[in-house]
Amino acid sequence: MNTLVFLSALLSSCALSRAEPPEAVEAAPPSQEGVYDARLSGVAYPFPVKTYAVKSQGQDLEMVYMDLEPAQPNGEAVVLLHGKNFSGAYWERTARALVDAGYRVVIPDQIGFGKSSKPVAYQYSLANMAFLTHGLLWEELGLERVAVVGHSMGGMVATRFALMYPVQTTELVLVNPIGLEDWSQVVPYQPVDVWYANELGKTPEKVQAYMQASYFDGNWEPAYDALAQLQMRWTESPDREQLAMVSALTYDMVFTQPVVQDFPRVQAPTTLIIGTRDRTALGKPFAPAEVRETMGRYEVLGKQTAEAIPDAELVELEGIGHIPQVEAWDAYIQALMGALEG
Numbered sequence: 001m002n003t004l005v006f007l008s009a010l011l012s013s014c015a016l017s018r019a020e021p022p023e024a025v026e027a028a029p030p031s032q033e034g035v036y037d038a039r040l041s042g043v044a045y046p047f048p049v050k051t052y053a054v055k056s057q058g059q060d061l062e063m064v065y066m067d068l069e070p071a072q073p074n075g076e077a078v079v080l081l082h083g084k085n086f087s088g089a090y091w092e093r094t095a096r097a098l099v100d101a102g103y104r105v106v107i108p109d110q111i112g113f114g115k116s117s118k119p120v121a122y123q124y125s126l127a128n129m130a131f132l133t134h135g136l137l138w139e140e141l142g143l144e145r146v147a148v149v150g151h152s153m154g155g156m157v158a159t160r161f162a163l164m165y166p167v168q169t170t171e172l173v174l175v176n177p178i179g180l181e182d183w184s185q186v187v188p189y190q191p192v193d194v195w196y197a198n199e200l201g202k203t204p205e206k207v208q209a210y211m212q213a214s215y216f217d218g219n220w221e222p223a224y225d226a227l228a229q230l231q232m233r234w235t236e237s238p239d240r241e242q243l244a245m246v247s248a249l250t251y252d253m254v255f256t257q258p259v260v261q262d263f264p265r266v267q268a269p270t271t272l273i274i275g276t277r278d279r280t281a282l283g284k285p286f287a288p289a290e291v292r293e294t295m296g297r298y299e300v301l302g303k304q305t306a307e308a309i310p311d312a313e314l315v316e317l318e319g320i321g322h323i324p325q326v327e328a329w330d331a332y333i334q335a336l337m338g339a340l341e342g
Contacts (some may be wrong), residue, residue, distance in 0.1 A: 080095065087113055
């Protein structure tokens with residue numbers, strides 16, 4: 001289907017629906033059971049979800065989030081920002097540990113992700129995601145200061161948040177963030193149509209193969225299966241065309257809105273938690289063969305970023321890939337707690 005025709009038809013026929021808060025369950029990422037439609041309407045999250053209604057770019061949208069109150073508050077709050085191929089649900093184990101330590105924890109699904117609205121006629125931007133996150137924290141929840149923790153794409157959003165709202169950001173923690181290099185310098189630009197076609201061509205097998213190669217440097221353990229379920233099931237979703245377009249638009253966002261040049265302006269105390277075996281780099285298949293091996297070298301990128309950000313501390317996790325909160329829990333949570341405790 002022609003992309004413009006698809007967009008027009010989608011806008012005229014698809015109404016945004018409100019996701020009902022499911023009961024809390026113990027599973028970490030979204031369950032394999034349920035309906036993997038655009039709003040994950042039949043998929044339970046690990047904690048009750050709430051909805052933040054926003055007016056953005058002339059559209060009435062819903063930002064779904066989880067808000068966890070500790071039994072014994074320490075007076076501090078943390079916001080956890082998810083990566084591009086995930087929803088807020090994969091933060092479950094981290095959230096439980098933080099709540100047990102006394103932190104209030106807020107976990108949003110960004111617009112375009114998880115259970116939140118997924119408009120296709122929309123200009124996605126990292127700055128707008130930071131802006132809407134700020135609105136959730138400040139206007140909806142009344143949180144004046146927060147520690148901001150971002151993983152993967154969430155690290156780019158977290159960096160923008162810290163730059164835009166330095167007074168409100170108590171700590172910045174970047175867990176294997178992407179955006180530590182400007183891919184546009186080595187990868188030819190790909191229009192949204194190319195990303196869209198690529199997304200439509202994905203299968204569950206291709207999703208797992210990508211994660212295995214990029215996130216875990218060719219390794220795969222049964223414990224990683226749950227992480228891939230969201231993207232795997234969405235390739236077979238009844239809303240796959242809408243999901244593919246939103247994914248294409250957010251790929252374009254990530255590729256064309258680098259943060260690396262702004263690292264020297266970050267004011268918040270920053271901790272980089274870097275699994276050095278990570279090889280994630282956007283657009284790698286489009287790069288010349290001789291360039292690909294130079295991309296996504298986190299054993300180098302972590303050090304470069306720590307030098308670029310003032311008041312930054314680097315915690316390297318040797319031999320660990322893109323998702324240390326799953327692959328190396330003990331070392332990861334120790335580093336995270338240390339960063340938040342200052």
